[in-house]
Structure formats: structure tokens, C-alpha cells
Amino acid sequence: IYTCPTGRDYGEELSSFLLSRFGDVLAAQEAKGAPAPRFWISKMKHEPKSLREAYQECLDTRQLARRFGMKDRALQFEMLEFAYVFQHVPDNIMENYCNKVLEPLLARDGDPNQVLMNTLESFIENDGLINEAAKQLFVHRNTVTYRMEKVGSLLQMDFKKTNDLLKLKLVFTFRKFVRDKAVARPHNVQL
CATH class of the missing domain: 1.10.10.2840 (PucR C-terminal helix-turn-helix domain)
Incomplete structure (x- = not known):
């Protein structure tokens, strides 16, 4: 959970920050051939009561990323939101x-x-x-x-x-x- 003091969604910046901050962990895991951590980022929420919704967006992002075979280390729900809406069409x-x-x-x-x-x-x-x-x-x-x-x-x-x-x-x-x-x-x- 990160705060956004200006009320602007910092999803892109957060993705870059997480990848750079955990770059050494990611590299070490890949060198070992072990699974590296991945980051799922929800849309910005304005109320604490929306934390459950944010968590669900992270889970949905993980599920859709697996379904599409996306290998990105950090993915935002916003990137997959369009696919999320239509995932149940026959x-x-x-x-x-x-x-x-x-x-x-x-x-x-x-x-x-x-x-x-x-x-x-x-x-x-x-x-x-x-x-x-x-x-x-x-x-x-x-x-x-x-x-x-x-x-x-x-x-x-x-x-x-x-x-x-x-x-x-x-x-x-x-x-x-x-x-x-x-x-x-x-x-x-x-x-």
C-alpha cells in the first residue's frame, strides 16, 4: 500500500520503483532459476474501505496475466482492465x-x-x-x-x-x- 499525496495515480512510477528497488532480488532469483517475485498493482483508491477492492484487482491482474502468459514483473490492473470486462463472453x-x-x-x-x-x-x-x-x-x-x-x-x-x-x-x-x-x-x- 502506497500513498499518492497529489491524488494522481502513480501506477507507472510505482512499477518502475518496485522493479528498480527489487532489481537485485529479481536478478538473484533468475540466476538461480527460481521463480522471482512479481507485483500486481490495483487502480488508485481514495478510501480505506476500498482496500478489499484493490486487493481483488491485484488478484484479477495475476489471474489474467497467467491466462495471457504475460511475463512482466510488475503489472497494473489498468493494463488488463479491458480484458477483464470481456473475459466471460462465450x-x-x-x-x-x-x-x-x-x-x-x-x-x-x-x-x-x-x-x-x-x-x-x-x-x-x-x-x-x-x-x-x-x-x-x-x-x-x-x-x-x-x-x-x-x-x-x-x-x-x-x-x-x-x-x-x-x-x-x-x-x-x-x-x-x-x-x-x-x-x-x-x-x-x-x-
């Missing part, structure tokens, strides 16, 4: 929604569509930031811009519209859920 609805939205990219065969799909996924993971997606993909920002124009045309979406970005955020959250369940159950359809 698999068939998730699959149908993904197929409906991504149909133009899924319908065509060949490597170019996989490149476009990877670019789109990176773009969404990086909150619609072209430069960050380019860094992640190790390509020039103009390459990402060109690919995103092509994807936008195929999907008939405008990536400047919040509604279209939200649809795609849902799609990639759902795809992650379905993939994780497919690993657990060998006879699933993969998206």
Missing part, C-alpha cells in the same frame, strides 16, 4: 465477431495478408501510434503507414475514428482469449 461469440470484422484479411491467402495482420495487431497493441508500431516491427514508419492504409481499405475502417479502433481492440482481445483456450484444449478452431 468463445463462439468471440470467434464470430473476429471473423466478421477481419474477414477481408482472413479471406485472402498468402504471406502479404499475414504481414498486414501483424502490422494491424502491432498498431492496436501500441494504441494506434505509428512510430511505436514501426519500432516493434523493425520497419520504417512510412511502411506502417502504407500498410495501415491498405488494411483500412480492406476492412473499410478509418483508424482516426474511435469506434473503429475500439472494434479492433475488441477483436485482438478476443483473439488472445480464444488462442489461450486453444492451447488448453487441443481441438479448438484457431483464428
